Amino acid sequence: MLRIAVDMDEVIADALGEHISRYNREFNAELEKAHFMGKHFRDAIPAEHREAAFRLVHTRDFFANLEVMPGAQEVLRNLSSEHEVFITTAAMEVPLSFEAKYQWLLTHFPFLPPMNFVFCGDKSIIRADYLIDDNARHFKTFIGTGILFDAPHNRDVRGYQRVRNWFEVNELFSRQQVAV
């Protein structure tokens, strides 16, 4: 049995999609995910919009209604029958997000025990065999093996095993096949 730590934003929850929607409404823009290839959000918008764009995320409800990433539920349900799955999210970067993130996990991942939810900042504190994350910076101090979950902003990051979607995660870890 492996212990697999899984990030939330851009891995199981589509935070970028929600950020783009809110940005487009706020600035009457028509950005799409393709616009953010190889870039973090703040670097892909006009400098004068950055502060407002930051504030769009730092609200109590931003994380309440995020879409689930395709296949995340089916694959994590499958993996959690064989392995220990922990959700490890850098929630300390967005302190208003705690309750919304907790409720979102209960709603969309009811098969994971809440005792396996971890809200942290510095992920070097996590003891696990694998960390599936879209931010490679966490892998530098992580004790286990980092697996880079493909996201627009990390398209140019090299040096880590990359998975493009949850179907590929399932292939990596599971001896059972699962429909996603």
Add this chain to the structure above:
Amino acid sequence: MLRIAVDMDEVIADALGEHISRYNREFNAELEKAHFMGKHFRDAIPAEHREAAFRLVHTRDFFANLEVMPGAQEVLRNLSSEHEVFITTAAMEVPLSFEAKYQWLLTHFPFLPPMNFVFCGDKSIIRADYLIDDNARHFKTFIGTGILFDAPHNRDVRGYQRVRNWFEVNELFSRQQVAV
């Protein structure tokens, strides 16, 4: 440099004191800490009060105004100059507590980086050299060394190094002396 993980309730925050105050107000009682020696809160009160006593803790503000345990600030400020200090609290057991706990840490431990705060449930996920905690059950799966912080409920627990207060923690870890 060591990494020292530190629990919140009964270790740096006097949750039992607040629980007793609220219980006494609710039931017009006059309990004191001495009443809880060797017992968890629920086992030291009449069975018919247990549900109400549980609800006293599960509020948004319970954790907002807890007293700091004597010496915790001075000793952690001192230890954090030599070691890595993380606050690791089983907040998932009380999901309404997230914001109050975060604000309380910012207020009383402003010298600790919020990226070192961890809200978790199962503490086996914590990678650290030491865990200072009043609940010995976390030590069973913790990878490092558990240090039992003395509390009324754990008075009869054996098998772990016990510290009676923050002055003793300081003696254990620090090469500098500190006034507490």
